[in-house]
Amino acid sequence: MNKIIFFGGKGGVGKTTCSASYAVYEAGNGLKTLIVSTDPAHSTSDIFEKKINDEITNIMPNLDALEISGEKESKAYMDSVRLNLKRVVSPVIVKEINKQIDAASISPGTEEAALFDKMIEIITEKAEEYDRIIFDTAPTGHTLRLLSLPELLGSWIDSLIAKRSKSVNLMSMALKGRKASEKDLEDDDVIKVLKKRYDKISKAKKIMVDNKMLTFIFVINAEKLPIDETEKAVRILEKYNIPVGGIIVNKILPDDMTDEFWKNKKEQEKKYLDIIEETFKDKSILKLPLQQEDIKSDNIKIIADRFAKCNI
Ligand SMILES: Nc1ncnc2c1ncn2[C@@H]1O[C@H](COP(=O)(O)OP(=O)(O)O)[C@@H](O)[C@H]1O
Ligand SMILES: [Mg+2]
Known part of the structure; x- marks a missing residue:
């Protein structure tokens, strides 16, 4: 059933x-x-x-x-991004990035993606608790x-992971004179977030089909x-x-x-x-x-x- x-x-x-x-x-x-x-x-x-x-x-x-x-979910998400940024970049850059975040958060795609995220969260977190x-x-x-978002988002995140791996490799070459190890890539905070999101979307895709x-x-x-x-x-x-x-x-x-x-x-x-x-x-x-x-x-x-x- x-x-x-x-x-x-x-x-x-x-x-x-x-x-x-x-x-x-x-x-x-x-x-x-x-x-x-x-x-x-x-x-x-x-x-x-x-x-x-x-x-x-x-x-x-x-x-x-x-x-x-x-609307509410995308606002909450953007607020959390803002908060994280404040901790890592200078106030001048924060101001510039905030402008971009504001522009992004009113685009309809962002609201849909945020809503989709929330739906996945409910499905994956509440499926045990509810019949x-x-x-x-x-x-x-x-x-x-x-419902067509997982296809699109999945491959988009895949390409983001590939891009980030490349730059982690470059950084490692510059700092340590060698390519990044598997562990370096796994430990990278950005890759961690992207992988988590990818897993979430794959899980949703599986449930949906x-x-x-x-x-x-x-x-x-x-x-x-x-x-x-x-x-x-x-x-x-x-x-x-x-x-x-x-x-x-x-x-x-x-x-x-x-x-x-x-x-x-x-x-x-x-x-x-x-x-x-x-x-x-x-x-x-x-x-x-x-x-x-x-x-x-x-x-x-x-x-x-x-x-x-x-x-x-
Ligand atoms: N079987 C029904 N008999 C009488 N009124 C109904 C019936 N189904 C829906 N309605 C009424 O039709 C209107 C639209 O229904 P709603 O469920 O809100 O539609 P939707 O969510 O698809 O926009 C509401 O006023 C609702 O009370
Ligand atoms: Mg309705």
């Missing part, structure tokens, strides 16, 4: 609702569950009507929650870029755009060998529509459901009904119980 479950999909389809309901369902089964929201537009706290931040907060028996943000770790992710494009550990669930509505977008996203994830376990079709209209407008709407929905069945025929599909009211902690059980009937 999968331990790490990502919920993805277009904005507004019901990712937060479905991931929170699923978390309540698994916690109800007695499984120790952690739900992590990574969407900058957070709403896990809205659903549970509880303030959730980057400290683990208990929601109910067996269910803890976290909300993490790329389920559920990620409520940001809309599709954002998440896909995030191991379909016994991780699965991706897409939430869609029976409408054209979410179906098209998700079909593309599934293909991309499978290209990266990231397993897609299931599709949730959320907000299904009731059967007993009498009004002409809604009867037509229901007809249209049927047409899209056929397309969904055909497009995702090799995936488990779970249909969730549209509720009269928004889903909150008092009615979440209605949706949570639906997960009992499926093998997502």
Whole structure:
């Protein structure tokens, strides 16, 4: 059974609702569950009507929650870099470097990398403690870029290690008249940090492509755009060998529509459901009904119980 479950999909389809309901369902089964929201537009706290931040907060028996943000994580990371620099370089250089750090920390790539780092940290550090770790992710494009990061970062760090080894060698030649030994390279602080990061990313990559550990669930509505977008996203994830376990079709209209407008709407929905069945025929599909009211902690059980009937 999968331990790490990502919920993805277009904005507004019901990712937060479905991931929170699923978390309540698994916690109800007695499984120790952690739900992590990574969407900058957070709403896990809205659903549970509880303030959730980057400290683990208990929601109910067996269910803890976290909300993490790329912006906050990248700021924290850059602050730690600044602090380390202060100790080793002169104030004039610190000022110049700070300018560069400021420029780097507002670039979107930095926030994504910082968010990714935090997600890896949670996966690797909390996997022992929890039976389920559920990620409520940001809309599709954002998440896909995030998941392709290990490939990019892995080779980038590899090249940084090679560059640093070269300069350690040069320094050793100048100071000791010989090339750096294996041990010299291992003891180098910069290489140590880079290696640690490389190991972390390799570990994440392994988890991401191991379909016994991780699965991706897409939430869609029976409408054209979410179906098209998700079909593309599934293909991309499978290209990266990231397993897609299931599709949730959320907000299904009731059967007993009498009004002409809604009867037509229901007809249209049927047409899209056929397309969904055909497009995702090799995936488990779970249909969730549209509720009269928004889903909150008092009615979440209605949706949570639906997960009992499926093998997502
Ligand atoms: N099955 C449902 N029945 C009724 N309202 C729903 C259902 N699923 C989601 N909603 C509502 O739709 C809105 C968007 O859902 P949300 O889970 O926040 O989407 P996302 O996280 O994908 O942006 C919210 O107001 C939520 O309460
Ligand atoms: Mg959401």
